[in-house]
Amino acid sequence: MSNSDRYARLFEPVKIGPLTARNRFYQVPHCCALGHIRPQAHAAMREVKADGGWAVVSTEETEIHPTSDISPYAEQRIWDERDIPALKLMTDAVHAKGALAAIELAHNGNHAGNLYSRTPPLGVTDMQVDIGYPKQARRILKKEIKAFRQWHRDAALRAKAAGFDVIYVYAGHRMTLTHQFLLPDMNTRIDEYGGSLENRARLLQELLIDTREAVGDTCAVAFRFAVDEMKGPEGMQASEEGRAVVEMMAELPDLWDVNVSEWDNDSLTTRFEPEDGYQVKYMEFVKSVTTKPVVGVGRLSSPDMMLSLVKRGVMDFIGAARPSIADPFLPNKIQNGEIESIRECIGCNICVSCDNIGIPIRCTQNPTMGEEWRQGWHPESIPKKQSDKRVLVVGAGAAGLECTMQLAKRGFDVFLSEKSDTAGGRCLRESTLKGLSAWRRVVDHRVHEISQQANAQIFWDSDLSPDEIIELECDDVIIATGCHWRNDGVGQHQALGIPGLDRLNVYTPDDVMDGTKLPGHTVIYDQEQGYLGGVIADHLATTSKALSFVTPGSVVSAWTTYTLEQARVQKSLIEENVNIVANKRIVRASEGGVTLRCVFTEQEETLQCDNLILLTQRAPNAGLYNELKAVIDAGGKASMPSLHLIGDAEAPAMIVDAVYSGHKMAREIDMDAAAIDAILYRREIPSLSS
Ligand code: ADP
Ligand code: SF4
Numbered sequence: 001m002s003n004s005d006r007y008a009r010l011f012e013p014v015k016i017g018p019l020t021a022r023n024r025f026y027q028v029p030h031c032c033a034l035g036h037i038r039p040q041a042h043a044a045m046r047e048v049k050a051d052g053g054w055a056v057v058s059t060e061e062t063e064i065h066p067t068s069d070i071s072p073y074a075e076q077r078i079w080d081e082r083d084i085p086a087l088k089l090m091t092d093a094v095h096a097k098g099a100l101a102a103i104e105l106a107h108n109g110n111h112a113g114n115l116y117s118r119t120p121p122l123g124v125t126d127m128q129v130d131i132g133y134p135k136q137a138r139r140i141l142k143k144e145i146k147a148f149r150q151w152h153r154d155a156a157l158r159a160k161a162a163g164f165d166v167i168y169v170y171a172g173h174r175m176t177l178t179h180q181f182l183l184p185d186m187n188t189r190i191d192e193y194g195g196s197l198e199n200r201a202r203l204l205q206e207l208l209i210d211t212r213e214a215v216g217d218t219c220a221v222a223f224r225f226a227v228d229e230m231k232g233p234e235g236m237q238a239s240e241e242g243r244a245v246v247e248m249m250a251e252l253p254d255l256w257d258v259n260v261s262e263w264d265n266d267s268l269t270t271r272f273e274p275e276d277g278y279q280v281k282y283m284e285f286v287k288s289v290t291t292k293p294v295v296g297v298g299r300l301s302s303p304d305m306m307l308s309l310v311k312r313g314v315m316d317f318i319g320a321a322r323p324s325i326a327d328p329f330l331p332n333k334i335q336n337g338e339i340e341s342i343r344e345c346i347g348c349n350i351c352v353s354c355d356n357i358g359i360p361i362r363c364t365q366n367p368t369m370g371e372e373w374r375q376g377w378h379p380e381s382i383p384k385k386q387s388d389k390r391v392l393v394v395g396a397g398a399a400g401l402e403c404t405m406q407l408a409k410r411g412f413d414v415f416l417s418e419k420s421d422t423a424g425g426r427c428l429r430e431s432t433l434k435g436l437s438a439w440r441r442v443v444d445h446r447v448h449e450i451s452q453q454a455n456a457q458i459f460w461d462s463d464l465s466p467d468e469i470i471e472l473e474c475d476d477v478i479i480a481t482g483c484h485w486r487n488d489g490v491g492q493h494q495a496l497g498i499p500g501l502d503r504l505n506v507y508t509p510d511d512v513m514d515g516t517k518l519p520g521h522t523v524i525y526d527q528e529q530g531y532l533g534g535v536i537a538d539h540l541a542t543t544s545k546a547l548s549f550v551t552p553g554s555v556v557s558a559w560t561t562y563t564l565e566q567a568r569v570q571k572s573l574i575e576e577n578v579n580i581v582a583n584k585r586i587v588r589a590s591e592g593g594v595t596l597r598c599v600f601t602e603q604e605e606t607l608q609c610d611n612l613i614l615l616t617q618r619a620p621n622a623g624l625y626n627e628l629k630a631v632i633d634a635g636g637k638a639s640m641p642s643l644h645l646i647g648d649a650e651a652p653a654m655i656v657d658a659v660y661s662g663h664k665m666a667r668e669i670d671m672d673a674a675a676i677d678a679i680l681y682r683r684e685i686p687s688l689s690s
Helices: 039-051 081-096 142-161 177-182 202-215 241-248 303-311 322-326 330-335 350-357 398-410 425-430 437-451 466-471 509-513 532-541 566-575 623-634 655-668 673-680
Strands: 014-016 019-021 025-027 056-063 100-106 136-139 166-171 220-228 255-260 294-296 317-320 390-394 413-417 456-459 476-479 483-485 505-507 521-526 546-550 579-581 584-590 593-598 604-608 611-615 618-620 642-645
Touching: 039 056, 039 081, 056 081, 056 166, 081 100, 081 142, 100 142, 142 166, 142 202, 166 177, 166 202, 177 202, 202 220, 220 241, 255 317, 303 317, 317 322, 390 398, 398 413, 398 425, 398 437, 398 456, 398 655, 425 437, 425 509, 425 655, 437 655, 466 623, 476 623, 483 509, 509 532, 509 611, 521 532, 532 546, 532 566, 532 611, 566 579, 623 642
Parallel strands: 025 056, 025 317, 056 100, 100 166, 166 220, 220 255, 255 294, 294 317, 390 413, 390 476, 413 456, 476 642, 505 611, 521 546, 521 611, 546 579
Antiparallel strands: 014 019, 483 618, 584 593, 593 604
């Protein structure tokens, strides 16, 4: 059976109300921090998904009214008619590629701080806003509920005018007023909108009916609903009220888009939920309750799993946010039998972190994500070479692999020289740590793709000297030799290092990844406060009897707040009895311990230990680059190669940055500097009209 036959069920058209979706692939709403402030970038990103075969392509949440202003986050806006042209950019682009366009209308209730509109936020009850700003939402009055229904209805009409086919009512993530009405721990009203489930669900029912009346003649009405809050009897459960809500409104929408709440549960990382498809157990009842099509999510990237979910009647549509970000061409690849070429999501939530930071979306697996408009990048097509250069790439980490793969796809003759006998560098090494095994997918995808290119060759165990590199007579040499963790304590707060380290057993994450055994009491000093410190602690906690985690931050792995993991990281270390010492810097080491200083009071104390693991700073492995540069600068040969430095060897950062750096290099190798700058600094300029 050919692949297209095998997966034919995934490509059946499915009716959604008055419309027909061309297949079962459904890009559910997902944020991207492009939103209303970068409408052209937004349209271009969604267009690529439609081009990649998704039958429905959705926006992120779209604020329906100035009382739902979630500034500074850049989501969509449909406050009034003036928002229509920007949204129409997306619907036109998506329609041109044969997909339906969906819009997730949202009023954020107490999740909207209204920091731009400065209107008092509206909540189901008087309640603190949940965005970390000391301000309260006030209880929406009954007469205002009437106005609220009108706002939602007007927004639906504007969405229709903007060309959207599927219009959402959204009750999920505790982020929308309708969800907040539904949840008993938020809704303490005593009017007909509070109390019993029927009362708490009243507003939702009204919105579903209003929306259908307003736009249901030509548009489909979708209902996004979190069936379970994943906190047992403390919250809404799929076995109790979650199911009752679906039963109550079973036939009201044209489509059920069901997930779990809150966002950190809905977008669980592989570190804390390695199983793809983890949401199925919560939502699989839905199809037995409604005759309407059902879409579900949970990092669904395996075609066999998708097929099984459809065949077993769990869902009609394969919903995806992250798998569609990692590989916008997932549907087309399945249909064309290119299963091996799928870039599987690694569940790292770098994409999510962008929204939380407020920067355009990016993805570890897909370096073109968010760059479709600015740099004109496309995940599956890259310009053919403009010259016949022979290129040597040194180092087969994330940067070198991506660069080699893309250069080969462009048609260049590429040689990849790797010092060790395996590809993957830091990415592969980190994948051996607890919870990070999915990191391997970054390596495996690229190694496979390179193996398909006759014009790319990898040399293993190859430690070329500068002279040997010159002898190869390549036109360009790209150094991607990575970086290593420093063991001298040099870091942001101590440019000269930590004194006294010679009196202790000092290690770095590199030693842990090498499997070095650390008997006795180990202190991890996480000055970096990224993800790795917490991973190392979690990894060692299973074998170490005495482990302390010292950080200048007030929580463990502060950066992971952006990837929605921080609470789980801290919980895990607490449960493993790791001694967490927050708000302290290590200022000295001595025999048998370290001296800590409070970051606020400068008060000092000592902490006994046998071993110290330092995450203070990394040092680029730029030795080969520097030696080669000296040889090239000295001249002596008629033609010397152009030399480039990329990835962690240029500036240590995250894996997402190394992949991006390798990709960029491959595209720019035959571009002149002015052309590169023109693309890189392209931006959307706001219009001066009001
Ligand atoms: P990045 O994240 O920038 O891709 P990595 O540390 O992941 O960097 O990968 C660097 C890779 O380069 C590793 O696989 C390492 O073994 C390899 N490497 C380092 N120095 C050399 C060298 N002199 N010659 C060939 N390969 C090297
Ligand atoms: Fe998946 Fe990570 Fe890409 Fe997000 S950034 S889509 S989690 S690989």
